[in-house]
Amino acid sequence: MSEKTILRALKGERLPVPPVWMMRQAGRYLPEYRTTRAQAGDFLSLCYNPDLAAEVTLQPIRRYGFDAAILFADILLLPQALGLDLWFVTGEGPRLSTVTTAAQVAALKPAAAIHDTLSPIYETVRILARELPRETTLIGFAGAPWTVATYMVAGRGTPDQAPAHAFMAQDRAAFTALIDLIAQGTIDYLSAQIEAGAEVVKLFDSWAGSLKGRDFDDFALEPTRRIIAALKSRHPGIPVIAFPREAGSRYAGFAHATGADCVALDNSVSADWAAAEVQKDGCVQGNLNPRLLVSGGDELVAETRRIVQAFSQGPHIFNLGHGITPEADPDNVSRMLEAIRG
Numbered sequence: 001m002s003e004k005t006i007l008r009a010l011k012g013e014r015l016p017v018p019p020v021w022m023m024r025q026a027g028r029y030l031p032e033y034r035t036t037r038a039q040a041g042d043f044l045s046l047c048y049n050p051d052l053a054a055e056v057t058l059q060p061i062r063r064y065g066f067d068a069a070i071l072f073a074d075i076l077l078l079p080q081a082l083g084l085d086l087w088f089v090t091g092e093g094p095r096l097s098t099v100t101t102a103a104q105v106a107a108l109k110p111a112a113a114i115h116d117t118l119s120p121i122y123e124t125v126r127i128l129a130r131e132l133p134r135e136t137t138l139i140g141f142a143g144a145p146w147t148v149a150t151y152m153v154a155g156r157g158t159p160d161q162a163p164a165h166a167f168m169a170q171d172r173a174a175f176t177a178l179i180d181l182i183a184q185g186t187i188d189y190l191s192a193q194i195e196a197g198a199e200v201v202k203l204f205d206s207w208a209g210s211l212k213g214r215d216f217d218d219f220a221l222e223p224t225r226r227i228i229a230a231l232k233s234r235h236p237g238i239p240v241i242a243f244p245r246e247a248g249s250r251y252a253g254f255a256h257a258t259g260a261d262c263v264a265l266d267n268s269v270s271a272d273w274a275a276a277e278v279q280k281d282g283c284v285q286g287n288l289n290p291r292l293l294v295s296g297g298d299e300l301v302a303e304t305r306r307i308v309q310a311f312s313q314g315p316h317i318f319n320l321g322h323g324i325t326p327e328a329d330p331d332n333v334s335r336m337l338e339a340i341r342g
């Protein structure tokens, strides 16, 4: 059987050793990333430089032999392509011009215009499709509409997404129009990544946990369902991973309701619960606390083995519950891989 291990797991196959990759595997914990980033100048220049973005995507593959590479880019490039200003403040994070009224939503560019800004990203994907080892799966990605909207409304990351909740409460129709525009842009953006060579796509809904009840249905579940339905009709056979982070009990049934082929789990849910309630609908991924790659030791090995064991009865891709942090020790990643692969 020569099909790539990640694609087999995404089709529902249970593998004796789970395939593995890590959220944020190309990043500041790697000295070679810091060197290339310095060469690019700043983070956004790195994202929009296809040769250097492909280089940093390949670095963790060379060092660790992960089963998947994730395109190096950012979820906030789409808001920039829709007309917002975007910049990164060193040590603080992203800043954007904001969208807080119906008139500002109406003034954004149409989804069809995004390719003018995003075409270098498609070039990165084309380079990677040529250069990756034949056993490595190439994952494209975008933010899910709610998470992207939280940054567009607040102009930055927020602990509780209060500005987006306030916009929603004040003018639900205008907020819905914003979500719809992002969803359409996301469909076009991910389609272009697939056409350039992405074999799997992932939707990051990092702030899904702050949506409750009907708001979760309207702004996390429904846009994800719509994006997946459109992608499946344009690109049958391309698997989609959904990451509704901190969805808690709403992880149950999420794959079924949205059509996702795999649900990525954060580290706040129990692996045993997720094995029973989420994995019964298909492949799962995630759950290791990224803090353990900073602290290492026996706890890292024990937790890694516990997660492998908990998900061993069904389709599973090993991953973290969130991105690896800059403080992580690269040697701890090797220890984690040894605990998985033996």
Ligand SMILES: Cc1c2[nH]c(c1CCC(=O)O)Cc1[nH]c(c(CCC(=O)O)c1C)Cc1[nH]c(c(CCC(=O)O)c1C)Cc1[nH]c(c(C)c1CCC(=O)O)C2
Residues within 6 Å of the ligand: 022, 023, 024, 025, 026, 027, 028, 037, 043, 070, 071, 072, 073, 074, 075, 076, 092, 093, 094, 141, 157, 204, 206, 323
């Ligand atoms: C919310 C979000 C963003 N970006 C992303 C999310 C969703 C996942 C999550 O919840 O973490 C997704 C993302 N960001 C990045 C990737 C690249 C692929 C990979 O995982 O290796 C991916 C998939 C690179 C990045 N995106 C960013 C970096 C660090 C930039 C640097 O080199 O200084 C990287 C490698 C910057 C970024 N980008 C974003 C923030 C809030 C920040 C600042 C925080 C930080 O610095 O870690 C927005």
